[in-house]
Amino acid sequence: MSGPYRGTVTAQRVLLFLLRGLALYFLLFHAFLQFRGELDLIFLSVAFGLAVLLALWQERARLRFLPALLCAAALPVLVRILFFLVFRLAMRPAPEPSTDFLFLLFDKDFFPALLPYGIAWLFTFLYLRLPGFAFFEVGCNAVLLVLVFWTEAHYRLSLYPRLSLFALALGAFLAVEVLVLLLSWRLEQGTGRKGTLRALLSFAWLAAPLLLLFLLFLLGKYSEGAVQAGGGLVKPTMFRFDFSSYVKLESEIRMSEELVMLFRKEGDADQYLLRRFVLGGFDPRRGFFVDKGKDPDELPAVVPDGAEDFRDPGYSGRSPVTQEYFFLNFDPTSLVAVNYPIRVAPLKNWKSSSFLRVYRVVSKALSEGEGGAPAAAQEAARGRTAPKPDYGEPRMEKGLASYYTDYAGDLKVKELAESVTAGEASALGRTLAIRDYLKENYLYSLKPGIAADGNQLHHFLFDARKGYCSYFAFAMALMCRSLGIPARVAVGFFVDPQLEVLGFYEIRATQAHAWVEVYFDKAGWVEFDPTTENLAPDEEFSFPSGPDMERLAKLIREIIGNQDELEEEAPRPPAASDAASRIAAQAALVIRLLARVWYVTLPVLYLACLFCVKLLPSLPGLLSRRPRRRVKAWHRLTLVALYGRGWVRAAGESRLDYARRLDAAEGLSLTPWTGAYLAAVFSGAYDAAHLEAARAARDAFRASYNRRVALPRRVLAALSPVNALRRKR
16 A cells, blocks of 8 residues: 555554545445435445455556546446446347346446445545545545435434434444544654654554443433433434333423324224333332343234234233324334234335334224223222123233232332222222222322432322322332232323324324233233323423324325325345344444443453453464464564553664663663564574574563563553554564
């Protein structure tokens, strides 16, 4: 490689070339994600590779800019001619009408790839030819980054299924660009800079992991604050909405009126609770949370790629309800459904659709009642004449029953539950008594206040007696559990049947809701909504009075106009981007777990990086049976120790001059050891006797170094990153 960094090819120059190429490919790959209907990943990758190879050849041939530009322009033409000749040869033995489409299919993907080809060639050529272009290239990449992610706004993240993956990708890109800047600066300035600059540059290899940990830390803090802004349930993330996988009791929340989806249904039900997550796990500090793998009947939380049927549990009193969901500002992978879903089918989304995702769900739902309990059951629990439905008993397998009745031994909650349900003989009667008690004796408030002792639930039940839906759901679930009734919290959206327009319902973030599901062996998990409709006084908040008719009418017209296209999507084969997303998701999960124990992770990461930079290059030589390679590896480790101490070979100084200088100034025995190393490099014959002589010279140097440098200083020199990236050869 020549150009701005003329001379021998070094590891740093190769690393810089690869890093800046990786950053550019990152941008071009995301351009493909943005325009996957027009760009083909194979064509884009091949165009990128050809452009880089061409620029390298032109730099080696020392072509001037104009001839190089003409050559770069001619290469795609030659490639196209070559492929067309191949297509014509393929048509001769067996001409078929289908072969005529080869030309059209090739051009369809060929011409869009010309722009990435041109960008990759120009940037690579200028980087190889112009000193300092790497700094300018980073600025150009920033502009390309804005252009590529221009559409990722207004809660409509479409290139990544999760914000965490988006943050991870951007963090990696920024880390690479930081490394490009640091390496470019080092190569521009040479090795004659003062020790401070060398020390700063030696930390460049730590930039990427530290930056990723920092971004994940900010992401976690941002999510916590976003939950408060989303009614304690919905997270209005940087680009769209989704529910939190855990719910805790906040002292104050705010409500967002952002429209998140449209919903329509076919089937009988008086009130619909659209469930996103079920929170079966409970911890007094964390609250209720998603605990995957606990329930054998657990359903997936994401929409499948193709239509999928789930086992019908066969519970009594349930009838089919068909729902269709049209996501606007909601995570398009999220599965929202009425309880119990037995079939989920993603639907084809039409071109230029206003919706991120469209899918259909068939559920087995209880067909009557308020809050999920049939009206007959409510009447029977109040001693009226309506017959009591046979829901059975709250019986389940022993292990699950223990899990769903865990209430952390809160005796005050248990005492309250027992007093509220005194006189009720049946589990259903006790459940409804708890629900009615909360509805009638507590107030709805967005500002429940802060508990003096830190126990927000006790503050709600016994002091403030006001809160939002999560407080009511927590209280009812734990009160039921304390009586041995299996219960869990569910989160999703409530739908007001009175706000229906032509069969459609607007779903806004304000409709995010938490309720309780109680298990009966004949009816399954039955929904109960304990949240009161009595508002706390002296608080300024209001719910939407009705839908935005103008916008709703526009969206409904769009759906009706494309009704014929709402067909079930066939399962598509896994794509490379899907596999990459899954791998990135797993990587993000692992990094999050490691970030929680940063006090262990950072030291281990630091030591691992030191090992890779200081010791790993010498490891093959240390394990080699060849005497020369072993001596070279020993000498490299000697220089690692000396450089860590700050004794660096000056520019233009020979190895022997360097050794004599240190021997005279520091009282070391480096000169004989350096002579033994040079003999291993340049002598004609080298056998075991020479190896033993080199070992003796090395041991003599070690003894002098240990006498001159105290143990604490030797440890600091080994752990110091200063001069870690300096050449040791």
